[in-house]
Amino acid sequence: MSDHDVVKIRQLAGLATPMALRVAVTLGLPDRLRGTAATAGQLAAEQRLSPIALELLLAHLATLEILEHTGGGYRTTEFGATLCTDADNGLTNFLHFDLAGGRADLAFTELLHSVTTGEAGYARKHGRDFWADLAGQPHLRESFDRQMTHRFRAQVPGIVAGFDWGRFTELVDVGGGVGTLLAAILTAHPGLRGHLVDLEPTATAAGHTFREQGLDDRALASAGSFFDPLPPGAQAYLLCDILHDWDDEHAHRVLARCVQALPADGRILVIEAVAGRKADTEFDLAMLVIFGGRERTVEEFRALGSAHGLTLDAVTDLTDQRCLLEFRVS
Numbered sequence: 001m002s003d004h005d006v007v008k009i010r011q012l013a014g015l016a017t018p019m020a021l022r023v024a025v026t027l028g029l030p031d032r033l034r035g036t037a038a039t040a041g042q043l044a045a046e047q048r049l050s051p052i053a054l055e056l057l058l059a060h061l062a063t064l065e066i067l068e069h070t071g072g073g074y075r076t077t078e079f080g081a082t083l084c085t086d087a088d089n090g091l092t093n094f095l096h097f098d099l100a101g102g103r104a105d106l107a108f109t110e111l112l113h114s115v116t117t118g119e120a121g122y123a124r125k126h127g128r129d130f131w132a133d134l135a136g137q138p139h140l141r142e143s144f145d146r147q148m149t150h151r152f153r154a155q156v157p158g159i160v161a162g163f164d165w166g167r168f169t170e171l172v173d174v175g176g177g178v179g180t181l182l183a184a185i186l187t188a189h190p191g192l193r194g195h196l197v198d199l200e201p202t203a204t205a206a207g208h209t210f211r212e213q214g215l216d217d218r219a220l221a222s223a224g225s226f227f228d229p230l231p232p233g234a235q236a237y238l239l240c241d242i243l244h245d246w247d248d249e250h251a252h253r254v255l256a257r258c259v260q261a262l263p264a265d266g267r268i269l270v271i272e273a274v275a276g277r278k279a280d281t282e283f284d285l286a287m288l289v290i291f292g293g294r295e296r297t298v299e300e301f302r303a304l305g306s307a308h309g310l311t312l313d314a315v316t317d318l319t320d321q322r323c324l325l326e327f328r329v330s
Helices: 003-013 016-026 040-047 051-063 091-095 100-117 122-126 130-136 138-153 156-161 180-188 202-212 248-261 281-291 298-306
Strands: 067-070 073-076 170-174 193-198 219-223 236-240 267-272 310-317 323-329
Touching: 016 051, 016 091, 016 100, 040 051, 040 073, 051 067, 051 073, 091 100, 091 138, 100 122, 100 130, 100 138, 100 281, 122 130, 122 281, 130 138, 138 180, 138 202, 156 180, 170 180, 170 248, 180 193, 180 202, 180 219, 193 202, 202 219, 236 248, 248 267, 248 298, 298 310, 298 323
Parallel strands: 170 193, 170 236, 193 219, 236 267
Antiparallel strands: 067 073, 267 323, 310 323
């Protein structure tokens, strides 16, 4: 092995830089230092931090070109402004230790436990599982909803255009978040009615989305869990980025509820990154350590559906990240 290879692996494995970025965002340093320079002493006094330790952090952020050192102290660079809260790129949610994304990523410290047991590392790290944590801390639930909306935003046009949603007259969006995708589908297909089911307060936020987009007459948002009975009789039930959050036992429970509500000629539509087709290996590990889930292969989806009397009719590549799997009653 060459010295270059050793250096490269050290760079890949090092925790100093990713943790420095996350601490900087959690402390709000990119926002605080944008346009107005400050010294480590000034910042330490403002936030009750160790001035010596903060200087070490600021110096590394300057090495990374997140900050620049001026005569008046440190200031956020144009590159560093990418980490500001108003950049609208999702990074704040992803990195901040007290928001859903950043808190979830800390579960990677329990990757060995997850690989050993096949279980999520989140509860081992934080004392309760991801969903219980969101339920117990409303600001985490709110930040998770924002994170999902942002992460999905660029995918929505391709999802709407890549499938014939107009085949149906009623669509139930199971665990549909704040309603961004369902609203886009309904807007593109005036003859379609939609019903979204999600937990509170997300369901209430979805209702606001539908009202803001003038869809009150065709879209309904109901508070509920996909582990409980779903609104029956719709032509199609949509599970978008749902099943990969769960192990097989819970995925079967979700599908069972969909099948229970499904009419004989209905369809279950699963939109996800499919392993071996669209899935990203790093994100796949995140599904494991955070939720105990994974990205499944087409054959694994086929087997999952078959256990509930479902036949996988078609797999459609919708975007560069997601596929749609269409199931019917066998």
